[in-house]
Each structure stands twice: as structure tokens, then as C-alpha cells.
Amino acid sequence: MNKLNVGLIGFGVVGSGVVKFLTERKKFIARKFDTEFVIKKICDRNIRAINRTGLSKSTVFTTDYNNVINDSEIDVVVELIGGLKPAEEIMMTSLRNGKHVVTANKELLAHKGKELFTEGKERHRDIYFEASVGAGIPIIKSIAEGLAGNKFNGVYGIINGTSNFILSEMTKNECTFDYALKEAQQRGYAESNPTLDISGMDSAHKLAVLIFLAFGKFVDIKDVYTEGISHITHADIEYAQSLNLTIKLLAIAKKSDDRLEARVHPTLIPKNHPLASVNGVFNALLLDTYPTGDVLLYGQGAGQMSAAGGVISDLINLALRHKLKSAARIESLVKENPTLKLKKMDDIEAKFYIRFMAIDKPGILSVISGILGKHGISIASVTQKIHKRSSAVPVFMLTHPAKEKKIRLALEKISRLAIVRSDPVAIRMEKF
Amino acid sequence: MNKLNVGLIGFGVVGSGVVKFLTERKKFIARKFDTEFVIKKICDRNIRAINRTGLSKSTVFTTDYNNVINDSEIDVVVELIGGLKPAEEIMMTSLRNGKHVVTANKELLAHKGKELFTEGKERHRDIYFEASVGAGIPIIKSIAEGLAGNKFNGVYGIINGTSNFILSEMTKNECTFDYALKEAQQRGYAESNPTLDISGMDSAHKLAVLIFLAFGKFVDIKDVYTEGISHITHADIEYAQSLNLTIKLLAIAKKSDDRLEARVHPTLIPKNHPLASVNGVFNALLLDTYPTGDVLLYGQGAGQMSAAGGVISDLINLALRHKLKSAARIESLVKENPTLKLKKMDDIEAKFYIRFMAIDKPGILSVISGILGKHGISIASVTQKIHKRSSAVPVFMLTHPAKEKKIRLALEKISRLAIVRSDPVAIRMEKF
Numbered sequence: 048m049n050k051l052n053v054g055l056i057g058f059g060v061v062g063s064g065v066v067k068f069l070t071e072r073k074k075f076i077a078r079k080f081d082t083e084f085v086i087k088k089i090c091d092r093n094i095r096a097i098n099r100t101g102l103s104k105s106t107v108f109t110t111d112y113n114n115v116i117n118d119s120e121i122d123v124v125v126e127l128i129g130g131l132k133p134a135e136e137i138m139m140t141s142l143r144n145g146k147h148v149v150t151a152n153k154e155l156l157a158h159k160g161k162e163l164f165t166e167g168k169e170r171h172r173d174i175y176f177e178a179s180v181g182a183g184i185p186i187i188k189s190i191a192e193g194l195a196g197n198k199f200n201g202v203y204g205i206i207n208g209t210s211n212f213i214l215s216e217m218t219k220n221e222c223t224f225d226y227a228l229k230e231a232q233q234r235g236y237a238e239s240n241p242t243l244d245i246s247g248m249d250s251a252h253k254l255a256v257l258i259f260l261a262f263g264k265f266v267d268i269k270d271v272y273t274e275g276i277s278h279i280t281h282a283d284i285e286y287a288q289s290l291n292l293t294i295k296l297l298a299i300a301k302k303s304d305d306r307l308e309a310r311v312h313p314t315l316i317p318k319n320h321p322l323a324s325v326n327g328v329f330n331a332l333l334l335d336t337y338p339t340g341d342v343l344l345y346g347q348g349a350g351q352m353s354a355a356g357g358v359i360s361d362l363i364n365l366a367l368r369h370k371l372k373s374a375a376r377i378e379s380l381v382k383e384n385p386t387l388k389l390k391k392m393d394d395i396e397a398k399f400y401i402r403f404m405a406i407d408k409p410g411i412l413s414v415i416s417g418i419l420g421k422h423g424i425s426i427a428s429v430t431q432k433i434h435k436r437s438s439a440v441p442v443f444m445l446t447h448p449a450k451e452k453k454i455r456l457a458l459e460k461i462s463r464l465a466i467v468r469s470d471p472v473a474i475r476m477e478k479f
Numbered sequence: 480m481n482k483l484n485v486g487l488i489g490f491g492v493v494g495s496g497v498v499k500f501l502t503e504r505k506k507f508i509a510r511k512f513d514t515e516f517v518i519k520k521i522c523d524r525n526i527r528a529i530n531r532t533g534l535s536k537s538t539v540f541t542t543d544y545n546n547v548i549n550d551s552e553i554d555v556v557v558e559l560i561g562g563l564k565p566a567e568e569i570m571m572t573s574l575r576n577g578k579h580v581v582t583a584n585k586e587l588l589a590h591k592g593k594e595l596f597t598e599g600k601e602r603h604r605d606i607y608f609e610a611s612v613g614a615g616i617p618i619i620k621s622i623a624e625g626l627a628g629n630k631f632n633g634v635y636g637i638i639n640g641t642s643n644f645i646l647s648e649m650t651k652n653e654c655t656f657d658y659a660l661k662e663a664q665q666r667g668y669a670e671s672n673p674t675l676d677i678s679g680m681d682s683a684h685k686l687a688v689l690i691f692l693a694f695g696k697f698v699d700i701k702d703v704y705t706e707g708i709s710h711i712t713h714a715d716i717e718y719a720q721s722l723n724l725t726i727k728l729l730a731i732a733k734k735s736d737d738r739l740e741a742r743v744h745p746t747l748i749p750k751n752h753p754l755a756s757v758n759g760v761f762n763a764l765l766l767d768t769y770p771t772g773d774v775l776l777y778g779q780g781a782g783q784m785s786a787a788g789g790v791i792s793d794l795i796n797l798a799l800r801h802k803l804k805s806a807a808r809i810e811s812l813v814k815e816n817p818t819l820k821l822k823k824m825d826d827i828e829a830k831f832y833i834r835f836m837a838i839d840k841p842g843i844l845s846v847i848s849g850i851l852g853k854h855g856i857s858i859a860s861v862t863q864k865i866h867k868r869s870s871a872v873p874v875f876m877l878t879h880p881a882k883e884k885k886i887r888l889a890l891e892k893i894s895r896l897a898i899v900r901s902d903p904v905a906i907r908m909e910k911f
Contacts, residue, residue: 185625193617338784352770
């Protein structure tokens with residue numbers, strides 16, 4: 048029997064899910080994979096609240112992670128505390144001390160992936176991180192191994208369950224963003240401080256992970272254009288629906304003109320596109336690959352047990368490679384594409400949906416279209432919902448494909464017009 | 480540089496796709512995975528027709544596969560001829576001669592999976608078979624590794640592109656089965672002899688592969704209930720649509736009452752189910768797992784380059800494990816669930832759609848419902864489309880959940896009635 052001593056750091060929702068799952072599947076894992084995972088130590092800031100169900104008496108509890116990462120008997124450290132500090136030190140020291148690492152920490156991987164993988168490579172120790180994107184959906188494994196050798200043209204993901212739940216609620220129940228957010232919080236789908244999710248930052252962290260997997264590039268997270276969903280109104284969704292479109296918070300990485308676009312923002316997509324029907328807290332990832340073609344992965348991208356599922360599959364795959372001295376996957380991940388550069392956001396091209404409030408005076412549309420025209424932007428359609436003299440009405444526009452920079456400059460001018468009473472909202476359309 | 484000598488047996492559509500892809504991605508594979516694949520020998524029955532594009536001058540062509548499987552310099556044999564013979568001998572001898580094997584041969588794996596894996600385990604040689612189900616979609620990898628440790632409750636697949644194309648065409652264009660089949664043949668989606676596809680046998684082979692991956696059981700293919708699509712008429716599809724249902728050829732393996740159901744047949748599924756929108760030659764697989772939840776994989780399940788994508792990822796993954804003496808994945812695959820037994824088809828329960836032609840005489844429905852009632856089957860709805868005295872009209876029925884055996888016996892009786900002019904067609908409904 049293959050025996051691996053595990054040190055678990057972070058015993059919150061996912062951590063206790065891991066222990067529950069390991070306990071339930073102990074016999075199966077022993078029979079099927081000839082492997083036993085012994086949870087030797089658990090570290091958490093609050094060890095008093097720990098539920099010992101399923102844990103053996105010999106499991107040691109500690110509030111000091113040093114007791115885990117410096118324990119010479121521990122083979123694998125499972126890091127589930129998230130965030131940058133002290134997670135970085137935990138992972139680095141664990142690798143230096145000859146331990147493998149399993150983590151769900153997208154934020155740390157987005158910021159320090161290259162450094163961590165380099166350390167893993169040099170120490171011949173593996174880093175597994177299936178639960179970092181899409182919880183237990185085998186996304187990481189599919190890109191890094193299942194589609195190994197493929198050329199990735201694009202990666203399009205709905206990878207933040209909270210945001211997708213909010214947008215789905217706003218669509219289904221015709222409610223405001225604030226109402227949908229409260230609903231998400233009440234159901235436990237959103238944190239009391241939901242900033243990381245609704246600002247798009249969580250998706251950006253995950254996109255950075257997908258980018259080094261699919262495109263072999265460690266991006267600076269500051270270079271990933273990131274826009275959240277809190278400015279989306281129900282009027283936007285309604286207008287989108289009238290055009291057979293849906294608004295999704297999409298994480299996009301795609302090659303165009305030998306540059307890589309990396310961006311997270313609310314995106315208009317056709318209603319009949321597979322990603323349009325991904326609703327609620329579900330996650331989905333569309334991979335545009337050569338030669339395998341389009342591959343879609345879909346499932347529960349969040350939740351205690353789905354995330355625990357990702358951690359356990361990592362542990363098993365690690366155990367099955369344990370006898371190997373090299374960390375082959377890490378060695379390939381650390382190798383960057385030497386020439387691929389990011390495209391500047393100003394240079395990307397899309398059709399844009401534009402919405403703003405304006406005083407309904409004759410000639411307003413000719414002023415607006417004049418400004419857009421001067422910037423080389425042509426309008427595909429305009430809708431002005433209600434006509435009320437001297438009070439502001441919403442104006443909706445759809446442009447033909449235009450460069451981001453031109454749209455930005457034109458909107459700056461439009462927002463300074465006296466007849467315009469709100470900052471224009473612009474939403475990019477993706478054609479896939 | 481890791482160097483693997485490859486022997487390729489079968490140089491048809493997929494085989495030449497593999498060479499094309501390996502040639503195009505040679506530099507990438509060298510840089511990323513530190514690996515070089517040298518195609519040392521290619522075997523095909525017809526070497527005259529071989530296109531040498533992308534092949535080095537040192538590649539040897541042969542019509543005798545013994546020249547490949549007995550070549551001591553070859554590390555991996557890629558078997559792409561399909562069928563049972565001589566593929567079985569090729570794989571067995573290759574393993575015995577210390578070679579790894581990559582294959583797309585679902586038929587052979589369905590029949591001889593256990594014997595092949597046992598041989599691989601004893602010789603410490605790996606067998607990779609990503610392209611056997613869903614071509615390059617990472618289905619095999621996701622079940623065997625990505626979801627390792629999970630408990631599989633059910634596996635539901637649209638895994639035959641030809642059948643799915645035909646049913647999609649019949650739905651979209653309101654055409655007959657024969658017309659849709661011809662269309663599939665013209666587009667190259669169906670063989671000139673399409674029996675394996677439309678009879679459900681190809682799906683049954685693939686289901687057998689999925690069953691040993693997900694449920695750890697090597698089933699006798701004869702025990703997989705298999706029914707094709709050639710008896711489906713446009714009237715069935717139309718009636719299904721009126722009930723918000725779609726007909727798909729589904730491969731189903733699921734646990735119920737501690738038994739495993741294994742069956743391939745046309746199936747009614749709700750239109751809003753993710754599998755219902757999988758159209759044309761696309762494939763999709765829904766995995767009902769614990770604790771990860773539902774996972775859906777979708778993509779191009781057929782075609783030269785998608786299949787080649789599966790073979791190449793197998794080769795790369797093999798190369799990354801090559802230094803390892805054990806064949807860990809094979810070792811786990813060969814371990815069966817010691818207690819899981821198949822459920823008899825007679826014992827499965829479903830709602831049934833029934834269609835038959837009957838003389839439109841008063842009292843006919845009371846005769847039919849009397850027979851069904853005697854077998855404990857209650858009717859949820861009945862539709863009789865046209866009323867023409869003394870000529871046969873189609874009758875459509877939907878039952879409440881009933882055991883297969885009772886339906887079978889009742890339909891035998893109904894088909895013997897003088898007023899019934901065609902053998903009743905029954906389609907099972909799946910509720911997931």
C-alpha cells in the first residue's frame with residue numbers, strides 16, 4: 048500500500064469537505080488506487096471549533112502552520128487558506144522541504160505561479176491545483192493533460208458562480224443588481240464582502256491560471272483588463288434579450304494577430320451559444336483548440352464538496368506519480384511561450400452596446416452619431432425607449448465593430464455633453 | 480530530450496491525421512514537453528497509396544504488422560486499424576514485447592479490455608485510449624484521472640455522431656430516417672455500411688469502455704441492451720416535440736437499487752436538458768458524480784483531426800510517465816468493483832412512449848388500455864391524430880413509470896390484436 052502523510056492547512060468549508068470525502072472513500076481509494084492518505088496534521092487559526100468527525104485520534108491539531116510545513120514525515124501539504132499571505136510562504140517552504148503541494152488558491156497562482164512552479168521543478172515536487180478553477184470540474188487536467196499538444200486559439204469562461212447567479216437572477220426575475228446580490232448572499236452563494244467576485248477579480252485570477260495552462264504565459268494580473276458587473280441594470284438585460292443576446296461575465300483569453308487578449312468583463316453573447324444557457328452558480332469553459340476543435344466543460348464550479356472533489360483527485364493523481372522523481376507536469380508548465388505578447392486593451396475590436404441617459408431634445412442623436420462618426424464608429428441600431436420632453440430618457444445603441452480606444456475616446460466626449468445625464472455604459476459583444 | 484520511437488499500424492484517415500499533427504507540432508512538443516516522437520515504422524495494407532508528406536526519409540513502410548510489433552527499437556505502438564482481429568494480437572504482442580500501446584479501438588476494448596489491461600499491468604506497460612470515446616474530447620482522462628476518487632451514479636452519453644446527426648436532421652428538416660441517412664453519407668458522416676452506428680453497437684462498445692472507467696466493471700457486451708434508431712419516424716419526433724421532449728440515441732449506465740443499468744436506445748429527454756441541445760455530429764457526456772456533482776463534457780466526437788488530437792495527447796501523457804516503471808492507471812483500471820452486478824433489462828423502470836397503427840373503430844382504446852391495465856401499466860396520455868373509418872391511424876400513448884418486462888408483455892399482446900396493423904414502437908423516457 049502506497050501511504051502518503053497529508054498536512055492540511057485551512058480547515059474551513061472546503062478543508063472539512065476534504066476530510067469528509069477522504070473518510071467516506073477511504074476503502075475505495077485503498078482498493079482502487081492502492082493508496083492510503085493519512086491526515087497527520089491539521090492547521091487552522093481556530094482549532095477549538097474543529098469538528099473531529101472522521102478524523103483518527105492521532106491527527107494533530109495546530110494553529111501554527113510551521114508545525115505542518117516543517118514536519119519531515121508529511122509528504123503533501125494541502126493549502127486551503129487562500130490569499131497571498133501566508134499562503135506563499137507555506138507553499139514555498141513546503142516545496143523546499145521536499146513536499147508536494149495541493150492548492151485551490153487561484154489568487155496566489157495568478158500572482159506567483161511562475162515562482163512556485165520553478166521551485167517545484169527544481170525540487171522535483173509537484174503542485175496540483177484542480178480546485179483553483181471550476182472546483183471539481185476537471186478543467187486543469189483537461190487543458191494540461193487531456194488536450195496536451197493542442198494549440199489553443201481561445202478560452203472563454205463563466206468561472207465565477209456568484210456573478211453568474213446574480214446575472215441569471217436579474218434575467219429570470221427582472222430584478223435589480225442589489226436585489227439579486229442580496230438573494231445570492233442569503234443563499235450562501237456570495238460572501239458578506241462580495242467585492243472579489245462582483246468586481247471580476249476572482250475571474251481574472253482564474254483567467255491568469257488558464258492562460259499559463261493554455262497559452263504558456265505567466266501574465267501580470269494588472270495586465271488583465273478587469274471589469275465587474277455592478278453597473279449592469281435590468282434595462283441592459285432587457286435590451287440584450289430583445290436582440291436575442293444574453294449578458295454574461297466572461298473571462299476571455301484569445302489569440303488575435305499574434306497577440307493574446309486577456310480580459311474579464313460583462314459580455315453580450317448570442318442566446319443560442321452553449322455558454323448562454325449556463326445559469327445560476329454553474330461554471331462552464333469553452334476551449335477553442337486545434338485540432339480537437341471546440342470543447343466545452345460544464346459543472347458545479349463552487350461549493351464545499353465539488354471543491355473537495357478537485358482536491359481529492361489531485362491527491363490521488365499525485366500518489367500515482369509519487370514514485371516518479373521528476374514533476375513532469377510542472378516542468379512543462381514552467382516553460383513559457385517565448386514570443387507571445389499581450390494585446391493592449393485599446394487595440395481590441397468588438398461590437399459595442401452603449402447605454403446612457405439623455406435629455407430628449409431634437410437633434411440629440413445627430414450630435415451623438417456625429418461624435419461617434421468622427422471616431423470612425425458606425426452605428427448599427429439605436430433605440431430610445433420613452434419620449435418625455437426635458438426629462439432624461441435612456442438611449443441604447445449598438446455599434447458595428449470598433450476599436451476599444453475609439454469607443455473610449457468617443458464616450459469620454461459624449462459623457463461631457465450637457466444633454467447627457469449619466470456616464471455611458473458600454474458592453475462588448477463576443478462573436479466567438 | 481525524451482525520445483520515443485513510434486510504430487503506427489493503420490494509416491487511414493486518423494493515422495494520417497496523427498502524422499500531420501505530429502509534424503505541425505514537432506517544435507512545440509519538443510520545447511514544451513522535452514519530447515521527440517520518431518515515427519519509425521508505418522504499417523498499412525495498402526502502402527502504395529501512402530502520402531509521405533511530413534514523414535522523414537527514415538520512416539519504414541510495411542504491409543506486415545509483425546515488422547512493427549517485433550521491432551525492439553519501437554517504444555509505443557499506435558493501433559488504429561479498429562476491429563477485433565488482428566488488433567487483439569497486435570496489442571497483446573506489443574505489450575508482451577515491452578511496448579506501450581495507444582489505441583482508438585473501442586470495439587476491442589469493449590470485448591477484451593480486461594485481458595489487455597491485465598497484460599499491461601503485468602508487463603508494466605501502459606495502454607492509452609483517449610480517442611476511443613468522443614475522439615479528442617478529454618473524456619477518458621476526465622473519468623480516470625480528473626474525477627478520480629469520485630463515486631459515479633450515472634453516465635449518460637450522446638457518443639455516436641452519425642446517429643445524432645441523423646436524429647438532428649430528422650428534427651430540423653422534418654425528413655425521414657432514410658433521407659437523413661443519405662444526407663449523412665453524402666457529408667461523410669456515415670460509412671457506406673452504417674450498421675455499426677445506427678444499430679447502436681458503436682455506442683454500446685463505447686459505453687462498455689465508460690463502464691469500466693466509471694464503475695470498475697468489465698461487462699460482457701452481450702449484456703448491454705442495444706437498440707438502434709432506424710425504426711424512429713418523423714411522427715415520433717413530432718409527438719415528442721409537442722410534449723417538449725427530444726429523441727436522442729443515449730448510452731446510459733447508472734446505478735439503481737445497487738445494480739448497474741447498461742443500455743443504449745433512443746431516449747426521450749426534456750428539451751431544456753443540456754443533452755437535448757447537442758446536435759449534429761457533436762458528442763456529449765453527462766457524468767453524475769459524488770461529490771463533484773454533474774459534469775458535462777461536450778465537443779467534436781468524431782473527425783480526422785479531433786481523433787488525432789486524442790492520440791497525440793495520449794502519446795504526450797505516455798511520454799511524461801515513460802520513466803515510471805509501473806503503469807499506475809492501468810493498475811487501477813484493472814481493479815473491478817467486486818460486488819456490482821448488472822440489472823436485468825426486464826427490471827428497469829421508465830415512462831414509455833408507445834406508437835402503433837390501428838384501425839379506427841369505436842372501443843379500440845378501451846381494448847388497448849385494458850391490456851395495459853392488466854399488466855399494471857397506467858396511461859398518462861393518448862393521442863389519435865386523424866380519424867378515418869376502416870383505415871389504420873397512428874395512436875400515440877405515454878405511460879406512467881412501468882417495468883420494462885410488463886411493457887414488453889403488454890406490447891406482445893397488443894401487436895397480436897386484429898385491429899393493430901403495425902408492431903408497436905416503444906421509446907423510453909429518461910428523467911435523470
